[in-house]
Amino acid sequence: MDAIEVRGLRKTYGSSEAVRGIDLTVTRGEVFALLGPNGAGKTTTVEILEGHRRRSSGEVRVLGDDPGTAGRAWRARIGVVLQDADDAADLTVAEMVGHVAGFYPDPRPADEVIELVGLTEKKRSKIRQLSGGQRRRVDVALGIVGRPELLFLDEPTTGFDPAARRQFWDLIRDLAAEGTTILLTTHYLEEAEALxxxxxxxAGGRIVAEGTPATLGGRAAAGANVSWLENGVTKTEQVADPTDLIKHLIKIEADLKSLTITRPTLEDVYLSLIGAGR
Structure with a gap:
């Protein structure tokens, strides 16, 4: 059984259709990233999967149940890190994590969770005293304290500095290694590619492409741009495989110190896809 199965998902608000017939499958144990510009339908889709918003039509199964009708036992099996979370500002980090842990049948120890998100030194600080990035770490702690089978992360590293973001990536990899299925939305393409x-x-409420980071949108099959200097002039050629061209450049004694080989980045492919999907 897959962790998430979606067929023909639609969500309308009056005459506006935010989600336009999405088909999606997330297998158990994988990290799946949902990308798209603001207004593309990402948050609406995720909220439907979490059971926080009703769909207009389509079939949805999350951990085998319909999130629109699933009960408390199902909710104890998922973890949620919302894009915008309210917090109890006058509680300490330890108090907040310990309080939420009490809602689950088999939670992680609060101190363990606080250490995992890098807040051990702040565990006795009140949440209102934390920086924005530290508050975001509290949100993540609340999402994982219940040992979820499936974890929803909606823009989880917003406000993180680069070091904190890399630390968070290690946490996600550890959770995935334990078998946790993770659905992630992010605007950081480097983050999506890493995780x-x-x-x-x-784009526009539809899935316009799906694949691995290496193959998305035909990225793996895209040609390489090879540039070099020849007689003081920059030359560029696009080739499927640069091997023969490089052999030719060596033969003619081209300036190889100036040689560059580039392929489309994930950002290049992403920008092309969302432009075509509008």
């Missing part, structure tokens, strides 16, 4: 086994791009 995701597979990803999908949403």
């Amino acid at each position: 995701a086994d597979r990803l999908a791009v949403l």
Whole structure:
């Protein structure tokens, strides 16, 4: 059984259709990233999967149940890190994590969770005294304290500095290694490429591409741009495989110190896809 199965998902608000017939499958144990610009339908889709928003039509199964009707036992099996979370500002970090842990049948120890998100030195600080990035770490702690089978992360590293973001990536990899299925939305393409086994791009309420970070949008099959200096002039050629061209450049004694070989980045492919999907 897959962790998430979606067929023909639609969500309308009056005459506006925010999600337009999405088909999506997330297998158990994988990290799946959902990408797209603001207004593409990412948050609406995730909220439907979490059971926080009702769909207009389509079939949805999350951990085998319909999130629109699933009960408390199902909710104890998922973890959620919302894009915008309210917090109890006058509680300490330890008090907040310990309080939420009490809602689950088999939670992680609060101190362990606080250490995992890098807040041990702040565990006795009140949440209102934390920086924005530290508050975001509290949100992540609350999402994982219940040992979820499936974890939803909606823009989880917003406000993190680069060091904190890399530390968070290690946490996600550790959770995935334990068998946790993770659905991630992010605007950081580097983050998606570093973490995701597979990803999908949403544009205009539709999935316009799906695949691994290396193959999305035909990226793996895209040609390489080879540039070099010849007689003081920069020359560029696009080739499927640069091997023969490089052999030719060596033969003619071209300036190889100036040689560059580039392929489309994930950002290049993403920008092309969302432009075509509008």
